């Protein structure tokens with residue numbers, strides 16, 4: 001990747017119809033764009049709208065291309081470049097399994113508390129923690145949990161929304 | 169009082185009948201197709217009526233190219249009907265071709281019944297998956313209630329904004345179900361599309377800035393492409409008016425030929441890899457470039473880092489993704505080419521100042537000097553037919569006539585682009601983006617269907633023609649008098665040329681061994697074959713080709729080793745153009761260009 005590459009979070013409103021995700025992913029793979037993370041879920045049932053949150057990176061010219069290419073897909077209603085349009089909030093949810101006993105188990109609980117992660121499953125020798133936050137916070141949590149017996153990670157990828165009263 | 173007839177529910181038609189009815193109501197006159205199990209109900213419905221004409225091609229690729237030829241020569245959407253599985257996969261090349269060249273085509277594909285989809289049923293293919301990247305959009309219809317409105321929407325999408333191919337996949341149970349005909353408001357029928365609404369009106373500020381740049385430019389240049397043709401003949405007229413009014417020079421892309429009169433003195437010819445010296449030098453040296461419906465293709469720009477470095481660039485395009493894609497521009501104008509050109513013309517008149525006359529005169533002096541190099545000059549022969557000579561004679565014999573040209577892909581295509589001159593849009597149909605050998609012959613068929621009384625000529629190479637020769641049978645069946653002007657060099661000439669230049673003259677697999685006798689081949693189909701072997705026979709054969717009724721293949725045996733010049737080797741800059749032996753440039757042999765396409 002060239003040095004001018006920037007990371008961007010795009011929110012894309014799409015018609016909730018079969019194949020629309022394949023169109024988006026096919027566009028990225030066919031044109032060689034990066035996808036760092038991608039989430040999708042229906043957001044307005046009555047209007048049949050889903051929202052795709054997409055984190056990508058590229059030079060400013062490539063980012064503009066990505067937006068234009070997305071925008072011309074027929075079932076896409078709106079492409080919004082969150083960082084470009086103003087302040088926004090980005091969150092991710094992670095489920096993290098730690099298998100440990102004794103001192104390590106206690107330590108994992110303490111760290112979870114500091115990170116405001118919740119225990120959503122507990123066995124005598126394991127925990128599943130749930131946490132939400134920015135990607136970096138989850139990365140840090142994972143780093144600390146690794147030596148304590150982290151065995152499995154499941155992450156949603158980024159969801160994002162603009163701050164303030166404006167909506168996309 | 170309500171009559172008994174009004175009380176009755178509306179008559180139900182089969183899905184197949186609904187398809188036909190919808191097409192007819194959309195104004196479709198002809199569909200190019202090929203039957204098979206999954207579409208037999210639709211063929212049955214076609215059989216029972218006579219408003220919609222069907223042309224039976226001999227290969228589904230030909231159906232799509234024919235629809236492209238129809239579309240490009242009329243400005244309407246071309247329509248195709250093929251069966252599931254192999255019918256659909258055979259159409260993929262045509263669809264990709266239409267996507268690359270922005271040609272509006274709707275392709276109806278049969279599909280196995282909905283309950284069998286995903287079961288590897290007989291002649292099942294994931295048509296939606298396969299065609300997703302080679303169509304502008306595609307639809308799988310699972311419910312007969314969506315059949316009519318989806319087909320209408322498909323026609324809207326194919327034609328709106330930047331045109332392209334659209335596939336509608338029709339499972340057999342849907343076309344056999346029954347429902348009343350429905351012609352309510354929907355996209356393509358009065359209602360705005362919920363998400364696809366391309367912008368047509370140019371931004372007023374971009375127009376104003378462009379007019380300002382035009383007034384100040386010392387070395388301006390218009391660079392116009394297929395987008396002008398897609399916008400319609402009015403756009404071409406607007407372009408011609410603006411170019412003449414400003415006195416600026418203009419060059420065309422391969423796709424744009426005909427959008428500006430080819431014989432006009434302000435026309436510098438085609439640009440790009442095999443474009444004219446004056447056009448490419450003008451691109452390299454201009455200080456203002458106004459791109460209209462042209463997409464800065466790599467065959468046009470050459471090495472990007474050295475592409476027209478000193479110019480301010482304005483780009484007009486209806487597709488925002490074409491802007492700033494390869495080349496960053498200074499003014500981006502999203503909108504319809506015709507509307508944008510009209511807005512520029514109005515702005516130009518309103519400003520009233522005109523251009524910098526002194527600078528423009530100096531610029532024209534330079535352009536004329538470049539033109540004086542006579543870059544298309546070639547050494548003629550009294551014993552061998554030079555392909556350029558054959559095309560010049562063809563141009564002489566056809567100019568002023570109601571004539572349409574298509575081409576295959578290769579050297580003959582480039583010579584045709586260089587030596588034929590088009591004074592109107594929609595008269596020149598060639599595969600620009602995909603470079604599909606086998607395009608021109610079936611495309612000519614589609615052109616001839618649309619213009620039964622016009623002269624339609626496919627400029628062909630023998631290798632290309634052999635990819636699609638079976639369509640001669642279609643031409644004979646429907647009495648489509650397409651004339652094929654076959655520049656037969658017994659080589660995949662363009663491949664041979666690259667091997668000569670970049671692969672040490674090792675002609676791997678580019679010699680066309682065991683060629684058929686094209687005269688006898690034509691005759692075996694019930695068509696006419698003619699042959700010219702010597703320069704003095706060319707005129708006679710051209711005349712006979714034009715005068716002979718029905719389809720004709722004129723086998724013109726041309727110089728086997730002629731090369732196309734000028735040439736900007738792939739990845740080189742415009743100013744590194746090779747003019748060829750006639751101009752003292754030695755034929756280069758190097759391995760440098762090998763990695764570049």
Ligand SMILES: Cc1ncc(C[n+]2csc(CCOP(=O)(O)OP(=O)(O)O)c2C)c(N)n1
Nearest residue numbers: 578579580605629630631632659660661662
């Ligand atoms: C379907 C397809 N396959 C391969 C090519 C690569 N190719 C480009 S030009 C060419 C040779 C064309 O030969 P011919 O039709 O005889 O034309 P000529 O160059 O000799 O005029 C080939 C093989 C192509 N463009 N299209």
Ligand SMILES: [Mg+2]
Nearest residue numbers: 629630659661
């Ligand atoms: Mg050849």
